Amino acid sequence: MSGTGARRIRVRVEGLVQGVGFRPFVCGLAGAYGVSGFVGNDPGGVFIEAEGEPSALDAFTAGLTAQAPPLALVERVSVEPAEPVGGSGFRIVASRRGEQPDGALVSPDAGTCAACLRELRDPGDRRHRYPFANCTDCGPRFTIVTGVPYDRCATTMADFEMCAACALEYGDPGDRRFHAQPVCCPACGPSLRALGADGLPAAGDPVEVAAGWLEAGRVVAIKGLGGYHLAVLAADGAAVAALRARKRRESRPFAVLAADAAAAGTLVHLEPAAERLLTGTSRPIVLAPRRRDAPVAGAVAPGARDLGVMLPYTPLHHLLAERLAVPYVLTSGNLTDEPIAYRDEEALRRLAGVADGFLVHDRRIEAPADDSLVRVFRGRELVVRRSRGYAPAPVGVPWRFPRPVLACGAQLKNTFCVARGNQAFLSQHIGDLESYETLRSFAEGVEHFCRIFGVRPAVVAHDLHPEYLSTAYARDREDVDLIAVQHHHAHIASCLAEHGHGGPVIGVAFDGLGLGADGTLWGGELLVADLVSFRRAGHLEAVPMPGGAAAVRQPWRMAAAWLDRIHGDALPGLAVVGRHREQWPAVVRMARAGLNSPLTSSAGRLFDAVAAIAGVRDVIGYEGQAAAELEARVDPGERGAYPARLIEGEPLVIAAGDLVGAAAEDVAAGVDAGRVAARFHRGLAAAVVRAVRVVGEGTGLRTAALSGGVFQNTVLLEAVVSGLERERFQVLVHSRVPPGDGGIALGQAVVAAANDRR
Amino acid sequence: LAHGAGGKASRTLIEAVFVDAFRNPALQPLDDGATLDLGTGRLVFTTDAYVVSPLFFPGGDIGDLAVNGTVNDLAVCGARPMHLSAAFVLEEGFPIADLRRIAASMAAAAERAGVRVVTGDTKVVQRGKADGCYVTTAGIGALERPVALGESQVRPGDAVIVSGPIGEHGIAVMIARGDLDIEADLASDTAPLHDAVAALLDAVPVRMMRDATRGGVATVLNEVARGAGVAVTVDERAVPVRPIVTGACELLGLDPLYVACEGRFVAVVDGDHAEAAVAALRRHPVSEGAAVVGSIEPGPAGMVLLNTAFGGTRIVDLLVGDPLPRIC
Ligand SMILES: [Fe+3]
Ligand SMILES: [Mg+2]
Ligand SMILES: [Zn+2]
Ligand SMILES: [Zn+2]
Secondary structure (H helix, E strand, O other), rough: OOOOOEEEEEEEEEEEOOOOHHHHHHHHHHHOOOOOEEEEEEEOOEEEEEEEEHHHHHHHHHHHHOOOOOOOEEEEEEEEEEEOOOOOOOEOOOOOOOOOOOOEEEOOOOOOOHHHHHHOOOOOOOOOOOOOOOEEEOOOOHHHHHOHHHHHHHHHHHHHHOOOOHHHHHOOOOOOOOOOOOOOOOOOOEEEEEEOOOOEEEEOOHHHHHHHHOOOOOEEEEEEOOOOEEEEEOOOOOHHHHHHHHHHHHOOOOEEEEHHHHHHHHOOOHHHHHHHHHHOOOOOEEEEEEOOOOOOOOOHHOOOOOOEOOOOOOOOHHHHHEEEEOEEEEEOOOOOOEEEEEOHHHHHHHEOOOOEEEEEEOOOOOOOOOOEEEEEEEOEEEEEOOOOOOOOOEEEEEEEEEHHHEEEOOOOEEEEOEEEEEEEEEEOOOOOOOOOEHHHHHHHHHHHHHHHHHOOOEEEEEEEOOHHHHHHHHHOOOEEEEEEEHHHHHHHHHHHHOOOOOOOEEEEEEEEEEEOOOOOOOEEEEEEOOOEEEEEEEOOOOOOOOOHHHHHHHHHHHHHHHHHHHHHHHOOOOOOHHHHOOOHHHHHHHHHHHOOOOOOOOHHHHHHHHHHHHHOOOOOOOOOOOHHHHHHOOOOOOOOOOOEEEEOOOOEOOOOHHHHHHHHHHHHHOOOOOHHHHHHHHHHHHHHHHHHHHHHHHHHHOEEEEOHHHOOOOOHHHHHHHHHHOOOEEEEEEOOOOOHHHHHHHHHHHHHHHHOOO | OOHHOOOOOHHHHHHHHHHHHOOOHHHHHHHOOOEEEHHHHHHHEEEEEEEEOOOEEEEEHHHHHHHHHHHHHHHHHOEEEEEEEEEEEEOOOOOOOHHHHHHHHHHHHHHHOEEEEEEEEEEEEOOOOOOEEEOOOOOEEEEEOOOOOOHHHHHOOOEEEEEEOHHHHOOOOHHHHOOOOOOOOOOOOOOOOOHHHHHHHHHOOOEEEEEEOOOHHHHHHHHHHHOOOOOOEEHHHHHOOHHHHHHHHHHHOOHHHHHOOOOOOOEEOHHHHHHHHHHHHHHOOOHOEEEEEEEOOOOOOOOOEEEOOOOOEEEOOOOOOOOOOOOO
């Protein structure tokens, strides 16, 4: 094909270009522009040699970015000239393995595409009702990848040899399964089985058997993409209750899977942004306001205003949803506080006694991934738990990491982050590191990420808290430079990183607890911060937490500490005091004596105190429950706001006790919890806005960044953002990176790099 | 302040300051006492300083605490406690009646343990330069059994034994401070352990023993796991804790595994002899509540894992200093 003016170029494409149909796309592009040559994968991404007329080569090169497939993320295309060799045709060549992978990326798992779904429903198709159908646009990726480069032999599909028909599709540049690594069919691919509680196979079509179990009120374990789930019919109150009892999960809401967006619309009110997220390829759980008449048992999400809904993301989930025609609860297959089960033997063992039956298959899961969880804020995504469908997509930052970084994250809701070049890879949700199983999955996850991204960490970042197990893990790494990053500095830095902003900004970090630079527990902080360092410019008034961790589990203790601070011995006639009459005096004395009562400026604990005073929640069953339920109670019609003084000084102090005192007076006067919750949210937001204004006046800074788990609360977030905008601040909020501790590793990584650059 | 809590911080302090300064082979293992070979026989030598507030508490006072503590340090090294010294630092104006009371309880404790206080010293410092009264005791004991005890003897398959209900000293003292204004029928567990230890050594092959003082049983178990390069697994339901201690710990937000004892020890014994070990201990009043609480496993090395009543596995870490919540 090369004419007289033919030139040849060597092209390198970096970014998320493996496992997303990029090589077939390049073949198609080459055909369209009459370019000859070849394309292949290597650990650095995609390499291409192309030969043709200069104008054709230019169009070809431009098309690599402009026309890339939907799941691809092209970060860099570099071109260098080569000697023309003639020849014709364009082909895919074998992958090359090299020493220094520096650009190849493993993509996240993607929900079943429309074309595959059509085949699934087409009785004439050879993949009719085949639960493992996929193509270059959809299917398993991160959860089955064992190494790089992304090739079938580096996935758990290596266990299955392609049949002739599949091999033909795989090798045909015109086919939508051209070089789709997990390609398979009923003749050659994984198969489904239903197993009874005893682990023995049940006769019949496995989907039909499992559907029958669910309809009979049983708990069924289903092996999905990133691990085992437990399912019951969402409308079956008794089954939901049984699931709660067996999973030992008393109150944390369950997510519900609906067959399609229309079915989801009967469960929750879906604004357009929510529907877009629900139907997108990431397929997260979307939190949306529950419909009053939703056909869902009360025990699915007790005390919550929102309901988490998701759509099927594998053919298996589609088949089951279509067969049942009613929504089913889908929750991670584990006991409370343990990581999701994903290895077959272990899952059968751990879920014995929890599940009445198993719907399983023989494709191994290499990396576990829980379902992701998102909310909608101002028409944009607000990721609360970033896991399946998101990880391990890189977070691009406009700075380079001088040396490879591992950031170990926090203790709870842990994620870690490995970073190199200008990319940071935030891990899937790992969980709470208290349990050994979770710590092990953390350590295995770190090794897996380092392997698939070719990173050997030289700098290891960790939290300032010496007893986080992630900190202990960091300190046990050998031959690395350690950097301790203060918890709330990391929160603000993660928000900055998401926006590619280098600071300085006025950071508002509101969360549960993190160890402060002064040895007290912070959590309601105003930090003047850039990526290198921070100054504590202000904070919520600090109070003792009587009993330390016990005060986290029992929000009423925070009520006791605050009310004692405000009123001393003369407590008003509040119901919360009566409910804890026996322990109240001892808890107050502990607070006064400082007996296991560390001081905290935490916003989360402030929410706890108000939730208990308002009669919303005294004792929690999961982290953040009291605050979430207080938010759910907010009366949207209420316009009042409790006033709170600012106590000027260095640092500035927000007199949070004013809010608590006003709430207590209202409650004692019989004002309902909805109005108290609203006045508290609005009062706290107003106080934060005024405090930011004061810090802005002192520093000249006009940008604020909001981070920390408390800003998952969209009522508070909206009030603070709109207040700051009225004051003409530029406001940075989270979207793709969680504001909570699930995003903190990214902040640690960029702070470590900023200090490494100096 | 954190350096007194008995966990990682005090260990770091000891290693950074004293081990370095006094470097010698007898000090190196950082056991409760040093074993010295004098040619005519082996002796164990130990010393400990005692500070406690309040000085008098249900079940004891600083005096018997100082005697029992040193007796116990000698005993868990396998020695028969013999002679003690006692040194006092007194704040000017400290009531002589209180000092008499302390001396009397020391004498009673020495009598009970079969040891004699053979030498001593007293210093008085200015008012405000000390908190009433501090006592330092040192002791020597004879190593009459041909035992080899220590973390290096611990191996997978061994059983972990606690000699009685835990946490009573720490909670009794906390209540006695009066901050809580609660009343509880609870006394410190302070007691001499030499008879129970001797009975155990006579009954079964013992790998190592340690009294669970500051930092509680959790700290001892971490020392075992780290020192021996093994995992220690503990069954939460098997750990003896009196309901009154459980209740107080719930109120205080403390984990009984980390609360100090003054009359309890942890023993690691040959796993095949676990029941015999417990039976031998239960014949003595100070260890009638002995129980097998766990076992030694090959890995994960250096870790203490608690199998919880809920079926999970919680990591029992060495505390760095005063406990701070890790929950966010
Ligand atoms: Fe946090
Ligand atoms: Mg000692
Ligand atoms: Zn597809
Ligand atoms: Zn096939």
